[in-house]
Amino acid sequence: MFNKLLYQTRFLEILPGALSWTVLIIPIVIAALQPYWVACFVIVFDFYWLVRAVIFGTHLVSGYLKIKRDSKIDWLSRLKELKKDPQKYLEKLNSQLKNIGGLGKRILEREIRQVKRAIRLGFLDWEKYIKW
Numbered sequence: 281m282f283n284k285l286l287y288q289t290r291f292l293e294i295l296p297g298a299l300s301w302t303v304l305i306i307p308i309v310i311a312a313l314q315p316y317w318v319a320c321f322v323i324v325f326d327f328y329w330l331v332r333a334v335i336f337g338t339h340l341v342s343g344y345l346k347i348k349r350d351s352k353i354d355w356l357s358r359l360k361e362l363k364k365d366p367q368k369y370l371e372k373l374n375s376q377l378k379n380i381g382g383l384g385k386r387i388l389e390r391e392i393r394q395v396k397r398a399i400r401l402g403f404l405d406w407e408k409y410i411k412w
């Protein structure tokens with residue numbers, strides 16, 4: 281029992297290093313035998329990382345723009361307005377819902393669900409948990 285556990289542990293210790301060296305050595309060996317395949321692999325690999333970098337950059341800029349947009353919102357006044365009269369706030373959201381379509385409509389519907397949930401669960405007493 282002890283020897284089996286010792287061998288399993290040792291195997292798992294060797295595995296990351298062996299995989300790393302294999303990944304480094306195999307392309308060199310294959311390049312000597314099949315250079316065309318290695319060249320194709322390198323081109324596909326580079327294209328894959330280019331696409332990933334473009335997607336990452338797009339999401340980075342999108343996130344930055346959302347942060348800039350949302351930093352202009354006075355969140356404290358919104359919370360106080362919600363706490364004063366949640367039903368009035370729901371009516372305001374429902375009236376906006378009638379005049380909007382598409383993605384904005386789904387966002388408002390989600391906010392309405394969240395406000396209803398906050399009312400039901402009693403999250404609107406946030407001031408007793410957060411002291412300014």
